[in-house]
Amino acid sequence: MTKEFNQIMMAINEKETIIIHRHVRPDPDAYGSQLGLKRYLQLKFPNKNIYAVGEAESSLDFIGTFDDVTDTQYNDALVIVCDTANSPRISDVRFSQGQSLIKIDHHPAVDQYGDINFVNTEASSTSEIIFDFINHFNDLSIIDASVARLLYLGIVGDTGRFLFNNTTPHTLEAASELLKYPFNHNEELNKLGEKDPKLLPFQGYVLQNFDLNDKGFCKVIITKDVLEKFDIAANEASLFVNAIADIQGLKIWVFGVDEGSEIRCRIRSKGIVINDIASDFGGGGHPNASGVSVENWEQFNHLAAALNNKL
Incomplete structure (x- = not known):
């Protein structure tokens, strides 16, 4: 893990533009890992151009929004794809137009489409992996409540509020660290569980x-x-x-x-x-x-x- 995390950070250091993708039909972990990574990198590298792209899912609009990126912005860009096992499921086919490509995921490794592929199937979620990535570089002190909120929602979503058997002691430790930041997790969980009355x-x-x-x-x-x-x-x-x-x-x-x-x-x-x-x-x-x-x-x-x- 240490070696791969260092390789990913080295690739991030080398590029001025970073475009983050995730899978189609996004779920909370896709949103949380993608947007959480974006916000963390913006805080760590305020002079870099960092974007998150993909189609929105209306039921998850409260989590965050995405950027409009032109084709030319992919020139010489680093593309990072979160939470996507195989390339046909990547939202926005322009992911292949960047100069280099990184995959960060927790699904079984079906399609290793990246120049760097980090897959940890023992992680509950890709949001948990992003937490570990941040922690590896001792950067919990530079992230803010917005990063913590995004990663927490991603972890909660993929663990079924910690009911699924992918919940490990480390998952709970990560969630515990994220809850130290000042966001209203009860309010966010209520939003995550809400459904339009017309659906009932x-x-x-x-x-x-x-x-x-x-x-x-x-x-x-x-x-x-x-x-x-x-x-x-x-x-x-x-x-x-x-x-x-x-x-x-x-x-x-x-x-x-x-x-x-x-x-x-x-x-x-x-x-x-x-x-x-x-x-x-x-x-x-x-x-x-x-x-x-x-x-x-x-x-x-x-x-x-x-x-x-x-x-």
């Missing part, structure tokens, strides 16, 4: 239409007509992937949403490795939280059968 009838639909078998496998199918009925977008529907997580006896579940051009499948489990099945279908992710896209509902059923066979 859809949550009721999910709770009434899951398909659970006696093995503990469950599937939820959200078709286009369901989205239209409840007047919600596919990305809004995905917010409810864990709506059924508290069902007694549940072991593996898949949440499929028709996004028009593909069926986006979010796969979750309780202590059972499922990212191998996701990989078989062209996806990937963590052992207990993965994703994959399939072309149609027939392929979704094949995926569901493979997951069921795990049990």
Whole structure:
């Protein structure tokens, strides 16, 4: 870790322009690691040009905003990609137009697309890695509450508020250090958990239409007509992937949403490795939280059968 962190900082030192990317369909960890790294580097290097780019997710607008960067600004720039396992999932395809590329991630190393690749699968989140990066250079004294808030939200998001099994003693130590900074974490957590009132009838639909078998496998199918009925977008529907997580006896579940051009499948489990099945279908992710896209509902059923066979 020491060697890789030093290499990353050396690359940052050499460039005047740094552009930070992350994955499409961003979650709190994507936001937290990307924007937290940006703010930290702005504090450490006030004379450098540091940007964060990518499409916004409306439900996470309260966390932060992104920059408009021209193509020419990538000339001679260092590009850093946070929280993204494989290059097709990087938001903004211009990531390859910089002079050099760094990957910082905690997902299993499927695609080592960077000139420097730092992957720590033992970290709860990429936000935890950014905390370790800052701490490695004894820079906790130069960061402010905005950095702490961003990294804390990223860690909270990827650990399910410290309920998931990726929460380690070190994760809690990092969170404890971040809570020493003056931001209102209760208020921020409330914002993170808030949902638009118009979405709650859809949550009721999910709770009434899951398909659970006696093995503990469950599937939820959200078709286009369901989205239209409840007047919600596919990305809004995905917010409810864990709506059924508290069902007694549940072991593996898949949440499929028709996004028009593909069926986006979010796969979750309780202590059972499922990212191998996701990989078989062209996806990937963590052992207990993965994703994959399939072309149609027939392929979704094949995926569901493979997951069921795990049990």
